[in-house]
Amino acid sequence: xxxxxxxxxxxxxxxxxxxxxxxxxxxxxxxxxxxxxxxxxxxxxxxxxxxxxxxxxxxxxxxxxxxxxxxxxxxxxxxxxxxxxxxxxxxxxxxxxxxxxxxxxxxxxxxxxxxxxxxxxxxxxxxxxxxxxxxxxxxxxxxxxxxxxxxxxxxxxxxxxxxxxxxxxxxxxxxxxxxxxxxxxxxxxxxxxxxxxxxxxxxxxxxxxxxxxxxxxxxxxxxxxxxxxxxxxx
Numbered sequence: 631x632x633x634x635x636x637x638x639x640x641x642x643x644x645x646x647x648x649x650x651x652x653x654x655x656x657x658x659x660x661x662x663x664x665x666x667x668x669x670x671x672x673x674x675x676x677x678x679x680x681x682x683x684x685x686x687x688x689x690x691x692x693x694x695x696x697x698x699x700x701x702x703x704x705x706x707x708x709x710x711x712x713x714x715x716x717x718x719x720x721x722x723x724x725x726x727x728x729x730x731x732x733x734x735x736x737x738x739x740x741x742x743x744x745x746x747x748x749x750x751x752x753x754x755x756x757x758x759x760x761x762x763x764x765x766x767x768x769x770x771x772x773x774x775x776x777x778x779x780x781x782x783x784x785x786x787x788x789x790x791x792x793x794x795x796x797x798x799x800x801x802x803x804x805x806x807x808x809x810x811x812x813x814x815x816x817x818x819x820x821x822x823x824x825x826x827x828x829x830x831x832x833x834x835x836x837x838x839x840x841x842x843x844x845x846x847x848x849x850x851x852x853x854x855x856x857x858x859x860x861x862x863x864x
Contacts, residue, residue: 666757666767671703676712677858679719686711693851696764705851713843720814720841730811730839734790741786741836744864745779751860752776755853759824762850770825778829785833792838811839819854821847828854 674690675682683706690704708716724730729737748755756770765774794807817831824846835842846854 666753666760668761669754669757671852673852673855673859674703674705675855676706676708676716677855678712678716679723680862682855682858685709686715691848693762693849695761697761702761702852705855716843717814720843724811724813724841727841729836729841732839734792734837734839737837737839738786738789740864741782741789741833744860745782745786747860747863748775748779748782748857751856755825755856758852758856759850762852763821763824774823774825778825781826781829782833782836785837788834789837809838813840815840815842817842817844819844819846819850821849824850824853828857832857 673682675684677683685706685708687707687709689707689709691707692701693703693705694700695702732740752771752775755775756767759765759770759774760767792809794809797805797807799805815835817828817835819827819831828844828846832842832844844854844858
């Protein structure tokens with residue numbers, strides 16, 4: 631009878647692991663278990679002007695795994711000087727770079743490529759958000775990360791449908807409206823939905839032709855830095 635109970639418990643544990651979306655089983659500290667492979671932390675610097683750079687001060691801070699309290703990595707700690715550099719770089723990109731001057735169709739193609747790259751890296755991104763934010767890996771892999779890609783695709787499809795209006799005025803005159811990108815947009819990303827909120831904030835601004843400065847929560851910076859890397863490949 632005890633053997634049957636043990637077999638049933640093993641079957642239940644196996645089914646739980648399968649529902650979590652991965653059969654890879656690692657133990658973080660002997661007490662808490664995570665059903666994914668911990669990824670290598672590749673990006674910990676600030677992303678400014680298309681490059682990963684150290685903070686001007688050289689300072690870093692620890693990002694903590696909330697599942698076990700362990701340090702995941704040390705991340706560059708930006709301050710006022712770094713913000714000024716990021717805003718100036720985004721302004722230069724807006725005033726002189728190609729993104730605002732692309733057609734909506736061209737911007738949409740780049741955004742579609744970024745969505746493809748997100749889906750190609752879904753397991754690593756879900757693992758980063760699980761480690762950094764304490765989110766469940768299975769729902770992240772099934773919903774959060776694919777949902778971010780879907781959000782990018784939605785606004786990519788809208789990028790070439792941003793139109794103005796032509797209005798008949800009095801006498802022989804006509805009036806028209808023209809929708810143009812407004813400039814540099816700032817995004818503050820909360821910690822509880824790092825991927826979902828990143829894509830929901832960034833996608834419409836990209837579709838409109840704006841450049842941006844993104845400030846992820848200090849508790850969950852890792853996936854945002856990975857998205858910055860993917861943007862260089864899109």
